């Protein structure tokens with residue numbers, strides 16, 4: 001991979017011997033990713049110290065631009081207040097400028113913005129560049145679902161690994177131990193470079209040769225988290241919530257294998273699988289907002305609750321539930337996925353929140 005190379009290229013020009021990393025995104029997880037990568041970039045001789053972070057520009061209540069504030073205080077006051085990112089993190093509001101020197105790109109924005117970001121970067125990524133996506137979500141195109149790593153590869157012409165796991169950003173920000181999974185398609189060497197760049201004593205990263213399985217785990221668990229939030233909002237108790245998590249995990253596995261038969265069973269036992277289902281259903285934002293939705297009897301909209309409760313952070317589960325529903329409807333498989341299809345119908349008000357347990361086909365299903 002390019003980061004280890006040095007000397008002159010075929011035209012006799014001097015080649016940079018070190019890798020440059022840019023983080024595309026600066027929400028709560030984007031900021032924690034910057035912190036993890038920045039601490040390792042300082043320690044590892046094969047990386048430039050500076051880590052650029054593209055920031056979707058916003059203005060703070062005091063009138064200051066978010067980018068200027070990050071560069072002055074070394075903190076992201078909007079999305080990760082109180083946490084120093086590392087002095088080698090440089091916030092940049094200009095997307096093209098932020099990526100132009102980088103040969104390692106870390107994509108970490110809410111999934112609904114990735115199509116626009118890829119369109120802006122199309123034709124702008126030159127040379128040997130590797131990418132990794134921390135984005136939990138997918139796009140649904142006319143031809144069917146498109147994982148974010150595939151979108152990046154198709155639009156930008158670069159290889160893309162993924163990093164998913166039981167990773168609530170605020171906990172990793174204060175260096176509480178957790179694990180993550182890097183999914184890769186071909187090169188184990190590239191996966192190992194990403195593992196090296198993200199690993200710290202409190203963040204243990206494992207590579208898995210199953211990019212689709214890892215990415216679908218990270219994507220689909222957000223729908224299960226919405227279901228868990230409904231259960232909490234209706235005070236249905238721990239047994240019901242555990243049942244929803246089990247059924248959800250089973251539907252995650254079945255849908256992943258339906259879309260990509262190569263997906264491995266073992267992936268669901270990695271951090272990206274069962275561990276992420278557990279943490280998201282216990283402590284995630286999707287769960288929290290879905291709980292409030294159920295408490296309102298479905299009368300308040302997710303958009304309204306998201307704006308009120310998350311202060312600019314974005315939910316992924318509601319749009320993913322819609323995308324999953326569209327995908328299943330398109331291929332005539334809705335009845336095989338009662339949990340996923342019910343979550344969407346509750347989100348759009350077609351069913352009441354208590355419908356989350358109101359049907360009988362959660363038992364053994366020979367088709368799953």
Ligand SMILES: NC(=O)c1ccc[n+]([C@@H]2O[C@H](COP(=O)([O-])OP(=O)(O)OC[C@H]3O[C@@H](n4cnc5c(N)ncnc54)[C@H](O)[C@@H]3O)[C@@H](O)[C@H]2O)c1
Nearest residue numbers: 026027028029030056108109110113135136168169313314
């Ligand atoms: N927060 C977590 O705990 C966590 C953990 C693991 C994975 N993830 C995943 O990481 C991804 C990024 O989430 P996050 O938590 O860093 O973000 P966030 O929800 O904390 O913040 C939202 C981000 O979107 C940006 N934004 C708003 N409008 C935009 C636009 N029009 N174009 C581009 N960007 C815009 C905001 O500036 C902000 O940076 C998501 O897919 C999420 O599921 C999040």
Ligand SMILES: O=P(O)(O)OC[C@H](O)CO
Nearest residue numbers: 165166167168284285286
């Ligand atoms: O807060 P959520 O629901 O977006 O979940 C955060 C992470 O994905 C948990 O791993």
